[in-house]
Amino acid sequence: MHNTEGSRPDPAKKFVGVQISPISFVDEGVDAVLDTLQDRVGANVLMLGTVSWLGLKSGRSISHELDGWPDHGVPEPYQMRGGAYFDPDPRYYRDTFMADYRSRDPEFTGKDVLKMVIPAAHARGMKVYVELMEPFFKYAGHGSAAAVEIPTLPQAMEVDLFGRLGGEPSTSNPGYRTWIHSMIEDQVRNHDLDGFMWCNERNSPLDTLIQGGCPGDFSAPARAEAESRGVNVEACRQALLRLYDFCQEAAAGKSFADGNLIAFLRVLLENPEALIWEKFWLERNKDLDRELYGLVKWCKPTLPFGLNIWNRNHFNILRRAQWPWAEQTRYADFVKPITYQHQAGEVWAKELGFFRKTVLRDFAPAEAQAALFHILGFDEAPWDAIVSAGMDPDTYVYGQCADALRGVEGKADVYMGIGVDAPRSRPDTAKMTADIAYRSVMATYRAGGHGVVLSPNYSSMRLTHLDGVARALTELGLK
Structure with missing residues (x-):
């Protein structure tokens, strides 16, 4: 059961997590970081990024040129090469080409972050969860490593409509999928973890x-899987080509007699095989989440497994329909909706921009926002102020928490992903403040949420902003 609105949370069930990259423990020392998070902030759960080639997960601040350096850590760029920041056990990687993926960052020579952190955290009564996100490699806006030093990885890439290699590994490639399974089993079996959080941020065909x-x-593996499920792959590819042509023409400014939205729907209805491929892709994508849930539970039945839910799932009408909360409770013990409130206006503007280039090009931005806000249930700043204002914790965080709680129907805990200095990419994007942090935490518990996860990475958070979290936790009796 979730907290009754307005009631004080139970300290015995406190869940105040913080996502943190391995480099913070090297830069500041394990004890110093734990002292700060436990004593100053009031956190009791570490969400540790152990495998990534993305600076947002494994590095220092990726927006320091715009936001400046935080008031802790090392104020200089980190030449992250990425990989595993723990020592992989070779026994688990005999059936995958990605057996050698240990980070070669010189800062981590001879260091295993799980062995560094888990004993010290447990000695203080703090929990340690592993936090992973797919895509692991090249991801715009996430501080991708300059190169990924894994032999033959390019041969596992997706293949697009025209037969070209894509930018992400195919999750249907058996070697890549086995690596994900092996990497997670390795950590769950060999380390005294308290939980696992998985994030899946792939774009579907229609989304793309x-x-x-x-x-x-x-790719050949994806084609084989589709055919085994009775899908006519070539018919689907031809249908998607028709939609591709439409979207390219729309983005180039072509006018359509009945307007862009009607023209898009017409092409889609004339080529229903595109929806068959969308459905196949979506189910195969969800299969991975389900497989990982089952794998973790097979290894350690009581270990909590949760999903870090992309904010695009509540900003995008297609994704909102495709990822219902109730379904996700079948393979998650908890969910963490991403609501990086000060950054949310920028994220929303980008999302709306995608639609306005193609299917909603006939709408003025304010008109499109008003219609979509009504459909999605948002009550935020007008279009001309949404980026600079961000989204209000008292409506946005509260509303998304309430939506998630209704959706999971008591079958999963809801830990709200509270943005603390989430990276900005525009100078006019709202800036983080301690008050935003304070109100976000208060809104979560006022809505009945079970906890919070401070995100996306401690290495970029200002301690003065985290003081807002501490203030809220103190008032709530959780610190």
């Missing part, structure tokens, strides 16, 4: 088309 991209995955 609307963004102006060329979708896949038409």
Whole structure:
């Protein structure tokens, strides 16, 4: 059961997590970091990024040029090469080409972050969860490593409509999928973890088309899987080509007699095989989440497994329909909706921009926002102020927490992902403050949430902003 609105949370069930990259423990020392998080902030759960090639997960601040350096840590760029920041056990990687993925960052020579952190955290009564996100490699806006030093990885890439290699590994590639399974089993079996959080941020074929991209995955393994499920792969590819042509023409400014939205729906209805491929892709994507849930539970039945839910799932009408909360409770013990409130206006503007380049090009931005806000249930700043204002914790965080609680129907805990200095990419994006942090935490518990996860990475958070979290926790009796 969730907290009754307005009631004080139970300190015995306190869950105040913080996502943190391995480099913070090297830069500041394990004891110093734990002292700060436990004593100053009031956190009791570490969400530790152990495997990544993304600076947002494994590095220092990726927006220091715009936001400046935080008031702790090392104020200089980190030449992250990425990989595993623990020592992989070779026994688990005999059936995958990705057996050698240990980070070669010189800062981590001879260091295993799980062995460094878990004993010290447990000695203080703090919990340690592993936190992972797919895509692991090249991801715009996430501080991707300059190169990924894994032999033959390019041969596992997705294949797009035109037969070209894509930018992400195919999750249907058996070697890549086995690596994900092996990497997670390795950590769960060999380390005294308290939980696991998984994030899946892949774009579906329709999503990719609307963004102006060329979708896949038409690699040999994906084709074989589709055919085994009775899907006519070539018919689907031809249908997606028709939609691709439309989206490219729309983005280039072509006028359609009945307007862009009607023209898009017409092409889609004339080529229903595109929806068959969308459904196949979506189910195969969800299969991975389900497989990982089952794997963790097989290894350690009582270990909590949760999903870190992309904010695009509540900003995008297609994704909102495709990822219902109730379904996700079948393979998650908890969910963490991402609500990086000060950054949310920028994220929303980008999302709306995708639609306005193609299917909603006939709408003025304010008109499109008003319609979509009504559909999605938002009550935020007007279009001309949404980026600079961000989204209000008292409406946005509260509303998303309430929505998630209704959706999970008591079958999963809801830990709200509270943005603390989430990276900005525009100078006009709202800046983080301690008051935003304070109100976000208070809104979570006022809505009945079970806890919070301070996100996306401690290495970029200002302690003066985290003081707002501490103030809220103190008032709530959780610190």
